[in-house]
Amino acid sequence: MKATRLGILGLGTVGSGLVDLLEKGGANLRHRLDHEIRVTRALVRDDTRERRLPSSMVTTDPAQVIEADDVDVVVELMGGIEPARSYILRALGAGKSVVTANKAVLARHGAELLAASHASGRPIGFEASVCGGIPLLRAISTGLIADEVDQMVGILNGTSNFVLSRMHQDGLDYATAVALAQERGLAEADPTLDVNGSDAAHKLILLAEIMFQTAVGLDQIEREGIEAIEPIDIQTADSFGYVIKPVAVAKRVEDALDLRVHPALVPYTHVLGPVSDEYNAVLLRGEATGETLFYGRGAGSLPTASAVLGDIVELVRHPDWRIPWDPAKSTKVRHVPGTSRFYLRFPVHDRPGLIGKVATALGEHGVSITHAQARLVGAEGAAGNLTILTHVTSEPVIAQVLSKIEKTGAVRAPALSLRILD
Numbered sequence: 001m002k003a004t005r006l007g008i009l010g011l012g013t014v015g016s017g018l019v020d021l022l023e024k025g026g027a028n029l030r031h032r033l034d035h036e037i038r039v040t041r042a043l044v045r046d047d048t049r050e051r052r053l054p055s056s057m058v059t060t061d062p063a064q065v066i067e068a069d070d071v072d073v074v075v076e077l078m079g080g081i082e083p084a085r086s087y088i089l090r091a092l093g094a095g096k097s098v099v100t101a102n103k104a105v106l107a108r109h110g111a112e113l114l115a116a117s118h119a120s121g122r123p124i125g126f127e128a129s130v131c132g133g134i135p136l137l138r139a140i141s142t143g144l145i146a147d148e149v150d151q152m153v154g155i156l157n158g159t160s161n162f163v164l165s166r167m168h169q170d171g172l173d174y175a176t177a178v179a180l181a182q183e184r185g186l187a188e189a190d191p192t193l194d195v196n197g198s199d200a201a202h203k204l205i206l207l208a209e210i211m212f213q214t215a216v217g218l219d220q221i222e223r224e225g226i227e228a229i230e231p232i233d234i235q236t237a238d239s240f241g242y243v244i245k246p247v248a249v250a251k252r253v254e255d256a257l258d259l260r261v262h263p264a265l266v267p268y269t270h271v272l273g274p275v276s277d278e279y280n281a282v283l284l285r286g287e288a289t290g291e292t293l294f295y296g297r298g299a300g301s302l303p304t305a306s307a308v309l310g311d312i313v314e315l316v317r318h319p320d321w322r323i324p325w326d327p328a329k330s331t332k333v334r335h336v337p338g339t340s341r342f343y344l345r346f347p348v349h350d351r352p353g354l355i356g357k358v359a360t361a362l363g364e365h366g367v368s369i370t371h372a373q374a375r376l377v378g379a380e381g382a383a384g385n386l387t388i389l390t391h392v393t394s395e396p397v398i399a400q401v402l403s404k405i406e407k408t409g410a411v412r413a414p415a416l417s418l419r420i421l422d
């Protein structure tokens with residue numbers, strides 16, 4: 001029976017999950033494929049720790065894995081930019097196929113790595129790097145290949161979604177919800193990249209590169225995190241029939257591609273409304289297929305390892321398989337100021353006339369209000385919030401009017417503005 005021999009770089013959460021999955025499902029896979037997939041070598045930083053593999057297979061020397069004769073596929077599961085990037089390039093140069101789950105290195109050096117893959121004639125699979133267990137890239141690059149996908153909206157970061165879900169369902173404040181995510185192993189000790197939109201932006205880069213065949217830089221993505229969201233925003237959104245979700249949006253606008261990551265008010269009736277906790281979902285709109293929804297676990301040891309193994313099986317079945325990639329077809333990426341309804345929260349002092357000042361400034365800029373609530377607690381002079389939902393208006397108008405209102409001294413802190421996804 002033929003065999004594919006794996007050299008794994010990294011035996012952490014996902015690497016150990018891959019070893020587990022092969023142990024549990026290897027026999028079944030062997031039977032279904034008439035082909036064996038087995039691990040022969042693994043690279044770690046610390047080879048004194050007990051591992052799921054015999055110590056004879058574990059090394060701290062990358063050459064013993066990357067350039068080994070008994071390795072056909074190098075599976076990069078270390079994370080980070082360097083040395084992951086150099087190791088992937090070395091593996092392709094040594095004639096190995098590569099599978100990686102590393103969105104950070106792909107988002108930063110994807111074009112270089114894909115070009116190296118094409119030049120070496122060896123494939124690089126990276127299904128696990130976007131939305132963990134959801135086989136999304138394969139669906140886009142195979143099943144939907146004949147369709148012209150012009151828009152994507154998704155929840156790509158499970159940590160942010162978990163934090164906002166707990167704030168909504170359990171009434172937690174932001175800091176307590178983040179601490180709970182850390183306790184459950186859903187957030188790193190430093191959760192910054194998850195909550196400030198960077199992780200979702202990395203995944204959006206990869207999705208956009210595959211969907212729109214274009215090279216995208218991190219600085220071309222408009223990014224807003226969820227750090228400024230307070231319980232009052234969650235409660236007010238809820239009272240109007242909305243739930244706040246961390247969304248990523250990619251759409252063709254005129255001749256360009258607009259890419260952004262930000263929290264938004266999503267109606268309960270929208271398909272993304274019920275997507276809670278660490279779950280991810282991606283809604284694609286294609287010219288031929290209309291709307292297609294993908295939903296599942298975006299991270300975790302076994303879901304992510306399952307996507308890694310899916311790529312390896314793809315290589316077994318189709319050794320010449322490549323992710324379609326043609327940088328020559330590049331579309332311009334630019335932020336196109338859009339229009340939407342907005343949710344605005346103005347932190348105000350409880351003083352006569354302040355609400356009137358805000359409403360007048362909005363009116364002078366042609367922004368009309370559909371709903372408004374003021375919660376001003378305590379004696380006169382106490383602080384509170386004025387929350388407003390607007391009719392459709394444009395992003396530049398909202399930016400102008402918020403800046404004007406701040407200058408009037410009517411607010412005690414900058415206003416929060418969130419788009420409403422209708």
Ligand SMILES: NC(=O)c1ccc[n+]([C@@H]2O[C@H](COP(=O)([O-])OP(=O)(O)OC[C@H]3O[C@@H](n4cnc5c(N)ncnc54)[C@H](OP(=O)(O)O)[C@@H]3O)[C@@H](O)[C@H]2O)c1
Nearest residue numbers: 010011012013014044045046077078079101102299300304
């Ligand atoms: N965890 C998830 O749910 C998830 C989901 C989707 C994608 N991913 C991606 O999958 C990749 C792996 O994530 P993970 O959560 O499994 O990471 P992890 O638990 O931190 O494991 C990293 C592994 O790589 C090894 N390693 C790191 N740097 C190394 C170096 N310079 N030389 C040799 N070995 C090195 C570590 O060795 P030691 O054990 O000796 O420290 C460890 O075994 C990342 O790119 C991540 O973004 C993860």
